[in-house]
Amino acid sequence: MNRKVGLVALIGPVVALSLTLTGCSGFQLGGNGASAPTPTSSAASTTTPTPSSSAADTQAANDHATVKAPSVLDDWAYPTRYVTLTQHYGYDTHKKVNDQAFPIFQIGSNGSKTIWPDSVRDPLTDKSAEEVVAHVLAEPDYCAHIAVGLYHTTWVTPSGAVIVVKADNPWLKKWFPTDISKVNDWAMAAMAGDSQDQLRTAKKCALVGAYLELLKENGVQLRLTSLNYHIATDNADMVDGGNPFGTIREFALSPYQYVGEFVVLEFQLKAWPSNCVNQILINTGDGRFARPDCTPPATPPTTTPPTGGPLCPGQTLTLWPNGTYTCKGLPTEDPSHQGNNKPGGNGSAGAQPDKEGAPAGGAPATVYTVPDTPASGIPVGSTPSSGSSPGPNEGGGDGVVN
Numbered sequence: 001m002n003r004k005v006g007l008v009a010l011i012g013p014v015v016a017l018s019l020t021l022t023g024c025s026g027f028q029l030g031g032n033g034a035s036a037p038t039p040t041s042s043a044a045s046t047t048t049p050t051p052s053s054s055a056a057d058t059q060a061a062n063d064h065a066t067v068k069a070p071s072v073l074d075d076w077a078y079p080t081r082y083v084t085l086t087q088h089y090g091y092d093t094h095k096k097v098n099d100q101a102f103p104i105f106q107i108g109s110n111g112s113k114t115i116w117p118d119s120v121r122d123p124l125t126d127k128s129a130e131e132v133v134a135h136v137l138a139e140p141d142y143c144a145h146i147a148v149g150l151y152h153t154t155w156v157t158p159s160g161a162v163i164v165v166k167a168d169n170p171w172l173k174k175w176f177p178t179d180i181s182k183v184n185d186w187a188m189a190a191m192a193g194d195s196q197d198q199l200r201t202a203k204k205c206a207l208v209g210a211y212l213e214l215l216k217e218n219g220v221q222l223r224l225t226s227l228n229y230h231i232a233t234d235n236a237d238m239v240d241g242g243n244p245f246g247t248i249r250e251f252a253l254s255p256y257q258y259v260g261e262f263v264v265l266e267f268q269l270k271a272w273p274s275n276c277v278n279q280i281l282i283n284t285g286d287g288r289f290a291r292p293d294c295t296p297p298a299t300p301p302t303t304t305p306p307t308g309g310p311l312c313p314g315q316t317l318t319l320w321p322n323g324t325y326t327c328k329g330l331p332t333e334d335p336s337h338q339g340n341n342k343p344g345g346n347g348s349a350g351a352q353p354d355k356e357g358a359p360a361g362g363a364p365a366t367v368y369t370v371p372d373t374p375a376s377g378i379p380v381g382s383t384p385s386s387g388s389s390p391g392p393n394e395g396g397g398d399g400v401v402n
Contacts, residue, residue, distance in 0.1 A: 003188040005246040073203040089134035102202035108139030117236040119286035127284045129217040133209040141187035143205035147176035149289035155267040175204045184248040218264035228290035230254040
């Protein structure tokens with residue numbers, strides 16, 4: 001179900017923050033969104049209420065005296081460059097805790113410019129991997145959604161060995177939900193936490209951003225999905241009248257696959273060939289996490305008529321099975337096709353298209369070697385035919401076979 005975020009102020013007075021970033025002389029954070037939490041001294045941990053305290057005062061003192069277990073996250077400072085990055089993408093309000101500034105969280109799935117009711121956030125603006133990282137840093141529901149996708153991702157080496165992301169990054173299991181349907185619960189806890197908790201949450205999301213930065217950016221491509229996460233359709237059209245802008249919607253595994261425009265990120269080491277199975281996709285229309293379908297179609301290539309949309313405006317787009325595409329002018333508009341006109345009754349006929357050529361990068365791959373061993377670790381999604389009922393994962397869960 002949808003989760004509510006109480007529209008109440010966090011602990012600690014809100015004050016204007018004027019922070020000059022290290023190495024950025026004169027560059028300051030927005031002055032209307034910083035929060036300076038009430039310092040918690042070591043003495044506070046030993047505070048004992050007086051006999052005259054009320055029951056409420058006693059409980060409050062005990063709550064205040066709770067000392068959280070130290071975390072490895074306390075060993076490093078929130079990156080200053082991530083503050084600059086989030087500002088660049090419109091997150092102007094930040095808060096400062098323990099002399100560390102970080103963005104004030106927003107709920108991305110509650111955006112004001114979403115294209116579809118099941119969008120996980122607003123569209124990307126410059127369609128870059130850097131922008132994806134910025135949204136991960138500032139939106140806890142989006143951060144957890146990407147973390148779940150990464151947790152269930154595997155990479156394959158040229159020799160066929162399998163690299164399991166969750167095995168090499170145990171913090172993914174420790175600090176994030178592993179079930180996509182739990183994303184809104186995790187995000188609600190992040191929004192409701194005190195300032196210290198929010199700093200730790202910001203650092204967790206910084207780790208997800210750092211992981212994304214390890215991947216190679218392969219630009220924007222039109223691709224077919226094999227798995228994608230969206231907002232659960234059973235409540236995608238609902239608005240909570242009592243708390244319309246503080247509701248965290250529920251994420252789910254989509255039972256339907258599609259061809260869309262994506263930022264393509266790939267795990268690729270030096271001297272490794274590019275490999276479809278080592279890619280993740282971020283939808284430019286709403287940022288949703290997806291995996292590509294790396295199975296060549298039965299009759300390649302597939303042409304999307306009559307035009308190729310944003311990738312090939314005004315032209316025919318040929319989508320090759322290896323993930324590349326070719327733009328080609330429409331036959332009736334391209335003068336080069338006129339030489340192929342076949343004689344008609346009056347000596348002329350409609351233009352005939354040239355034979356399709358190979359993509360710019362060379363002939364499309366026709367054979368994909370995907371070893372059998374990754375089967376237990378690669379996400380598995382359903383692809384129902386048109387008009388069929390949603391798959392078994394639509395009601396929640398991550399749809400992954402472990």
